[in-house]
Amino acid sequence: MLSNTFLKSVENRRSIYAINNEPILSDEKLEELIQHAVKHTPSAFNSQTARVVVLFGEQSKRLWEITSDTLKKIVPEENFESTAQRMTMFGSGYGTILFFEDMQVVESLQEQFEEYKDNFPTWSQQSSGMVQHVIWTALSDEGYGASLQHYNPLIDDAVKAEWNLPSSWKLMSQMPFGKVVAPAGEKEFLPIGERLHIFK
Numbered sequence: 494m495l496s497n498t499f500l501k502s503v504e505n506r507r508s509i510y511a512i513n514n515e516p517i518l519s520d521e522k523l524e525e526l527i528q529h530a531v532k533h534t535p536s537a538f539n540s541q542t543a544r545v546v547v548l549f550g551e552q553s554k555r556l557w558e559i560t561s562d563t564l565k566k567i568v569p570e571e572n573f574e575s576t577a578q579r580m581t582m583f584g585s586g587y588g589t590i591l592f593f594e595d596m597q598v599v600e601s602l603q604e605q606f607e608e609y610k611d612n613f614p615t616w617s618q619q620s621s622g623m624v625q626h627v628i629w630t631a632l633s634d635e636g637y638g639a640s641l642q643h644y645n646p647l648i649d650d651a652v653k654a655e656w657n658l659p660s661s662w663k664l665m666s667q668m669p670f671g672k673v674v675a676p677a678g679e680k681e682f683l684p685i686g687e688r689l690h691i692f693k
Contacts, residue, residue: 502630502633502634503630505633505634506626506629506630506633507633507638507676507677507680508639508640508641508677509638509639509640509673509675509676509677510582510638510640510675511582511638511673511674511675512582512585512586512587512637512638512639512669512670512671512672512673512674513585513586513587513671513672513674514550514585514586514587514671514672515587515671515672516587516672517587517635517636517637517672518635520549523547523588524547526628526631526632526635527545527547527590527628527631529631530624530627530628530631531543531545531624531628533627534620534623534624534627535620535623536616536620536623537612537613537616537617537619537620538602538606538616540598540599540602540613540616540617540620541598542594542595542598542599542617542620542621543592543593543594543595543620543621543624544592544593544594544595544662545590545591545592545593545624545628546590546591546593546656546658547588547589547590547591548588548589548590548591549587549588550587550588552588553584553586553587553588553589553669554584555655556584556589556591556652556655556667557580557581557583557584557589557669558580558584559648559651559652559655560580560583560644560647560648560667561576561577561580563644563647563648563651564576564580564644564647567647582669583640583642583667583669584669585671586669586670586671587637587670587671587672588669588670588671589667589668589669589670590628590667590668590670591652591664591666591667591668592621592624592625592664592665592666592667592668593658593662593663593664593665594617594618594620594621594662594663594665595659595661595662595663596617596661596662596663597659597661599613599614599617618665621665621666625641625665625666625668628668629641629668632670636672636673637670637671637672637673638670638671638672638673638674639668639669639670639671640668640669641666641667641668642666642667642668642669643665643666643667644667645663645664645665645666645667646664648664649663649664652664
C-alpha cells in the first residue's frame with residue numbers, strides 16, 4: 494500500500510469523460526492551482542515554453558462549438574452524430590484548459606545552442622506533457638474529472654483567431670474538466686516486467 498500521497502494522486506488520476514458544470518472550487522482557487530502548476534513544472538534549460546489558456550463557462554462552450562464546426566466539414570454526415578455528442582459532452586463541463594508551446598522560444602534556443610538544435614522540439618513536448626499531467630493530477634485531487642483531447646492542428650487557426658493568441662503558440666492539447674458524473678472504468682495494465690527493467 495502506497496504511503497506517498499503524490500504517488501497515490503498519480504494513481505487516482507483517470508480519464509473522465511462524463512462531466513458537468515457544477516462548481517467545486519471558486520474560479521479564483523482554480524486559477525491559483527493552475528498558476529502554481531505552470532510556474533513550478535520543470536522545462537529543459539528552464540526555458541518555460543509552456544503557455545496555458547483557461548476557458549470557463551461560455552468561453553469553454555465556444556471552443557467546442559468551433560471544434561464541432563471544424564469537424565463537421567470533414568466527418569461524413571452519417572458518422573457525425575457520435576462526434577456531435579462528444580462535443581456536447583466536452584462543452585458541458587465547467588471549463589477547458591488549452592495547452593500550447595511557444596515555438597518562438599524553442600527556435601531561439603535552437604539558434605543559441607546549435608549542438609542541441611534537434612533536441613529542443615522534443616524537450617518542448619516533454620515539458621508540455623509534464624504541465625498537462627501536473628494540472629490534470631491537481632484537478633483530480635480537488636474532485637474534478639478531466640480528459641485530454643487532441644483536435645489540433647485542425648482547430649489551431651480558429652482558436653488563435655477567436656482568443657487573439659500569438660501565431661508562435663503551437664496548440665498541443667485540450668483538457669475539458671468538470672464535476673464527475675460517472676467514474677472511469679477498470680484500467681488494464683501490461684505486466685510491469687515488460688515495461689520496467691532493473692539492474693543491480
